[in-house]
Amino acid sequence: MAARRKALGYSQESLAEALRADRATVGRWERGETDPHPYLRPRLAKALRISATELDSLLTTEAMSGAGSTATHDGLLEARGTRSAEGDIDEMIRREFLRLMSQTGALISLPTGGANRAAETAVGTETAQAATTHLWQVYGLAKAKRSVYPLVRDQLSDLAYTLGRPHSSARHQELCAEAADLYQLAGEISFDGNRYTQAAECYALAASASKEAGNADLWAAALTRHAFIGVYEKRFQQTAPLLQAAEVLARNGDSQLSTRHWVAAVQAQVHAGLGDLNACNRALDTAQEVHRLDHPCPGGWLRFDGSRLDEERGSCYVRLGRLDLAETALTDALASKLTLRRQGSVLTDLAMIGARRHDVDRLLSYGTAAVELAERTSSGYIGKKLEGLRGYLAPFRADKRVSDFSERISSLTAV
Template sequence: MASRRERFAERRVAQGYSQEGFAEALAVAASTVVRWESGRATPRPHQRPEIAALLGVTLPELEALLSEWQPAETAALADDPPLQRGDDDDMKRREVVGLLAVTGALVTLPDSDGISRGRTASALLEAGDDLHRSLWKVYALSDSKQAVFPAVRGQLDTMSKGLAEARTSTERARLCRMTADLYQLVGELFFDVNRYTDAAQCYTLAAHAAHVGGDHDLWACAMTRHAYVELYARRAPAAESLLAAAARVAQGGDGALSTRHWVAAVQAQAYAATGDLDACDRALDEAEKVYVLDGEHSHNGGWLRFDGSRLAEERGACYLQLGRPDLAEAALTAALAQPLSLRRRAAVLSDLATLGAYRRDTDQVVHYAEQALGLAGRSHSGFVGRKLDGLRGSLAPLMADDRVSDLDHRIAALPRTT
């Protein structure tokens, strides 16, 4: 069976190019094409659109041609790196996925009237909510989000035992709500290191557990987080469908909470991805109505953290995606002036660097990208790496500048997991 790099060469030949002719069309050395086809090198991101055009393929098809051949049973997992480096840590990830499946099954157990409540269930009902709030707080304050992973893994094990011991429907509903809360935190951990398949599984299970537990706000938030996965996988129509459903679910929730406003903020990102400026503005305006709520009680700091403080950076990112740098600059500059977490500051800096690339302003690109790279090295966040990858896609016109070329290499070398 031909390897995918061999298919790359076969596609070149089918389009009528020799290696020398292909190299000449791309203004590269023939030896570069030889290295691409042998697997010893890979085309740079700014070269790929032109390569795809010459080969008559889409960019995703080109990625497939450039990827090394792998067995079909592992190919589907290729976009999901391990949560942490090393076989031992990937085994821990698989243990967590297994615990998700166990607790997901236990959520649907019938009540066990007549059976005395176990010690684990009693402890969870007494202190579980406080513990989960503490875990969310550690997650929010940590530069490296994976610091909370061991505690979350242990709590998943505890939740599985507690669900098995629940006695009444009231106890089970409350434990299901706790489980939905914990699932969303696990999903955030997976999402932070670009394990989108695992994150989506967590959010799906969280939505189901919240539904069983009768909490519409928790349910809508799980669906909104799932929509983020679709957005990052560039499936905006799927995200729009999830968000429309989340908005309907949120209508049945607590009107004093910010759930429906958060749904609107994420809907704005979906509209930006599909190029609908008017719908994006309407959604952002709806999200800003969060400011009329009682700020102290509109969110819980855990699975619902939306208080409007991120709207400036989110508006700027939306306008940037819509190709409106004129609108993006004011929002992003205002966001940068606010107190931001390391992760959020790196994202805003990346967007400001991208804004500089739109303007062909090399100094602005270097100024902001250097700061973002410094923060990326401290956080080891896949999210930050993803933002900087987005910047790389806009650097092609500036690559003649050695500073930009160096930035490109350093972004490419960033670890994508922790």
């Protein structure tokens, strides 16, 4: 496959762009680690100027040659089946990552040696904080969020080593804060990959580490991220107590940070899910007050600066069935500078409005754009949101365009 690509003058990046896929995905195909998804095969065959049958043969040849000359055919099928089920190298990284999380979580709960080590605090803390803040920046820019896993794993490995050495009580608190920061980033990566149980474990560890660190804002952020899983799974009644606890913590935190405003923005989603428009608007008004702060978020684990309020307001109004209000807010959000993941979310909400208004052209225009973003970024977050849109497509299944669109979402979320 790689030889055919090169013969046609494609780089991995240019072929990925032609297919609206990710370059790393093309690399995995060529290494025989995964196969192209069914909806991408016709596009890939066309780009490589071969038939579908020739593509199958080419992929099989690639897999056989990559398996080594001594591998049996049954062994190859077993190996490839394991890769598609477990994610091969991604899964190995994830398991090592979980082991490190468990190790650091245990070390956090151990008593410190009580030594006075002022020198290690001055240099080590600043370096670790800068590294973790940088990881959040990398995460924000990454198209495929899971690609950040190895970097977070390496940072956790360093943290585990430091936690295992004698250090002062003050240094222990700083290390706990670093751990809480890393756990929250790990949870975000897991959440984007639709691994909600793993994400919840990350956020629970982050909450415990934040408590050990004595950092109310960091603790409130961990609870808020944990609560967002419930919002996404539409368990609004069960989620409300988590946000109430986060609200209390945020009130006791730094008044110059945006923590309490972020908590209010997520509470607005819960009120919308429970059908309470007035409570939703009050929470959104509280969130809006973030614009009065001079420096609402320092970066890293706290990123709420009010820039995404239009899309959050629009999402709330979609839940409440106030499509007129939702469309205005979402259109304003789409006109602003958004990350690819946020853009996919807004496009899906706008497609939802099209479906509820029985406007098929609008549904397909916004929905197709969202699917293409999900394909490019491998974002489980966008894919899961699109899956929720499928429930509104039944009245239009007679339209082949909608039927094809639904199948495309199905293929996407089956990854």
